[in-house]
Amino acid sequence: MSSIDWIIMFGTLLAIVGYGVYKTYGVRDMDSYIRGQGNMNWWTIGLSIMATQASAITFLSTPGQAYEDGMRFIQFYFGLPLAMIILSVTFLPMYYKLKVYTAYEFLENRFDLKTRTLAALLFLVQRGLAAGITIYAPAIILSTLLGWNLTFTNIFIGVLVIIYTVSGGTRAVSITQKQQMAVMMGGMVLAGILVIQMLPVKFTEALHVAGKMDRLNVVNYEFNLSDRYNFWSGMTAALFLFLSYFGTDQSQVQRYLTGSTLTQSRMGLMMNGLLKVPMQFVILFIGVMVFVFYQFFQPPVVFNKVQTEQLQNSAFKEDFRFLEEEYTHVFREKGQDIEDLLEAVKSDNQEGIALAQDGMMKKSQHQERIRNEVKELIVKNDPMAETRDTDYVFMRFVMDYLPKGIVGLLFAVIFSAAMSSTASELNSLGTTTTIDIYKRSISKHSSQYHYMLSSKWFTAIWGIFAIVFATYATLFENLIQAVNLLGSLFYGTILGIFFVAFYMKWIRGNAVFISALITQAIILLIHWKNGDSLLGIPINIGFLWYNVIGCLLVMLFSAIIQLGGVKGEKVEG
Template sequence: MSALDWSILFGTLALIVGYGVYKTYGPSTMERYLKGGNEMNWWTIGLSIMATQASAITFLSTPGQAYSDGMRFIQFYFGLPAAMILLSIFFIPVYYRLKVYTAYEFLESRFDLKTRTLAASLFLIQRGLAAGITIYAPAIILSTLLNWNLTFTNIFIGVLVIVYTASGGTRAVSITQKQQMTVMMGGMILAGILVIYMLPVKFTEALHVAGKMDKLNIVNFDFNLSDRYNFWSGMTGALFLFLSYFGTDQSQVQRYLTGRSLKESRMGLMMNGFLKIPMQFIILFIGVMVFVFYQFYQPPVFFNQVQVEKLQESDYWTAYQELETRYQATFEQKNTQIFDMLDAVKQEDAAQTDLLRSRILDSAKEQESIRKQVKELILKNDPLGETNDTDYVFMRFVMDYLPKGIIGLLFAVIFSAAMSSTASELNALASTTTVDIYKRSINQHRASGHYVKSSKWFTVLWGGFAIAFATYATLFENLIQAVNLLGSLFYGTILGIFLVAFFMKWVRGHAVFLAALITEAVILLIHFNNGGELLGVPINIGYLWYNAIGSILMLVISAIIQLGMPKKRKKK
């Protein structure tokens, strides 16, 4: 990167961190530190909610996922507006009426202390690991692209977040997220405009190319439990995921508990519900346009340059060069076919268009076959080598083709996204540890200032844990899927506890506690046997369904246990 890019990158990060510390520095009460003094308006809440969910993984993985898999990931968000409406009706009024600091306080008033502690502990496990992934995910890619040491990159991101999050708590997180969202979406939209401008064909022709190559596959109504992304998984499995994430995950609950009123919090949630889908559509569409760009300009045969450089120093370099030559020849053949197809489209020759489309798809399959052989070489050279390069697609394009200054801005986008989501997670982890574990069960009846200090220390401790986990983590198949998978393992059980609390008033604490333990065990058994058999039954379920399965199991098992319990005799 140029000196201008480095200046923009570090200048942006320094301004965000400095602004967060400056605006929130000074003495603070628990109310102000954990709930921002209930001073946030609806649009700040909405931006904070969106920034919390829009991690660096969103901006790294989503364009790459669209590049390889098209637009169908957008279906994951179809259930979001319905989830926001349900939460505004049933969840938020209860939290405001009880004036809770965390969502899990409500569970003790409804059930008992052990159920509250269990739900809080499940959240701490899931979100503590997720915080590590949200640091690790961008760090491994940024360290590769910038030629930084991975451990240093993990520490750099983590320390930046810890500084202003520990300093100002929830208020610091919320006010910095406004600047971060501006940088993130401004940078991505600018990148999208530039990639469209750089295309050698008209925008309408680019859409024809994307459509004919199955990249504009926005909606799929086929019902298939093993399919991760279709209309039905988005409206059911993902709906349960969003209900749990936004309704019971403290990293999101804490965002709207800062509202000036119930109305402001509801409006912030609804803003997220109706802007998140367009936001994801834009990011996915940018990925599709990058795909179209690489139909006219030859893409790398493998996008992770570090792995290619390792091959260069090995005995497999000659074999790699031969594959690269074949890849280039296939690309040139496909490129000619694409221009011929566009001519056929102009002439409204449907038969010729279909014929050329078939040839183009065959050429694309040949390219993927060559890429597969390259991945095999990488593994032969290094059995632990990382062969999934979709997360590198977008930033490789940025570094290779975008002008100076814009590159630094796009790297600032990724760092800002990493900071915004990680800050919310550390803030929520510290709040839950302080309120639901430390203050409730370990050290009660201390002054407000004591718990503010403990929250700051827990922020530092959880930040250290996240950095440590990030340092020793391994790369998943796809980073954005890794976070959703991790959440799906726990969210169904947590949401089920809350659904029982809201809608099954006759179920008591002991029943729901036992049901939660059983349900979580079943979900973990399903996951670790997915693709195989469980008790002789074949298991092949997309992970988004874990959320619905977990929630339904909680309702059913809680009811069965409660009905099976002996009724207490009334005293005469």
């Protein structure tokens, strides 16, 4: 990167951290530290909710997902507006009525202490690991692109977040997320405008190329349990995930409990429901435009530049050179097919369109076979190498083609996104540990100031844990899928507990506690055996459906156990 890029990147990040510390320094009581003084307006809440979910993984992995797989990932968010409506009507009024700090306090009021503690612990395990991935995911990409040491990059991101999150608590997280969202979306929209302007064809022609190469596949109505992203998984399985994430995950609950009124919090949730789908559509569409760009300008065989440079200096360099030459030859042949397609579109020659499309698809498959052969060479040269390069696509384009200054801004986008989501996670982890574990079961009668300091210490400890986990993590198949998978392993069980609490008033604490333990074990077993067979039954289930299965099993087992005569402490709060 150029000097101006470094100045823009570091200047943006330090300004955000400094602003967060300056605006919130000197918090002295637990209520202000955890609730952020409870005076946030709806648009601050809405931006904070969106920034919490929009991690660096969103901006790194989503364009690469579109490059590889088209727009169909947008279907994952189809159930989000409905989830926001359900939460605004059911969960939110109860949280405000009870004046809770965390979602899990409600469960003790409804059931008992052990059920509250179990749900809190499930959250702490899931979100604690997710915080590590949230740091690690961008760090492994950014360290490669910037030439930084991976451990240093993990520490750099983690320490920046710890500084202002520990200093100002929930208020620091919320106000910095407004600046971070402005940087993130401003940078991405600017990148999208630039890539469209750089295309050597008209925008309408670019859409034809994308459409004929299956990159504008927005909606798929085919029902398939093994398919992660279709209309039905988005409206059902993902709906359950969103209900659990926004309704029971403290990293999100803490964002809207800062509202000055119930109405302000509801409006913040609805803002997220209305704007999140268009936001994801824009990011995916940018990825599609990058894909079209690389149909006219030859892409690298593998987008991870470090790995190809290692091949060029290895015993496999001649094999790699031969494959690169073949890749270039196929790319040029495909270019002719694209020209034929655009000519056929102009003359409305349907036979010519079909012929050109067939040629383009065959050349793309040939290119993919060459890419796989190169990846095999990479593994031969380094058996520990991770060859999936989807997450490198967007930032490789940024570094190779965008002008000075914009590159630094786009790196600031990735770092800002990592900071915004990680800050929310650490803030919620510190709060839950303090309120649901430490204050409730360990130190019950200390001062408010003591609990405020405890929350700061727990936030810092979770931050250190996230950094350590990130340092020793391994790369998943796809970063954005990794986070959704980790959530899906636990969210179904947690959501089931809350659904029983809200909608099955006759079930008591012991029944839901036992059913939650059984369900969590079953979900982990299903995931372990997924792609294989369990008790002779083939298992092939997309991980989003874990949320539905987990929730329904908790409700079913709770009913069976309660009807079987198990007694509990409370019926309802």
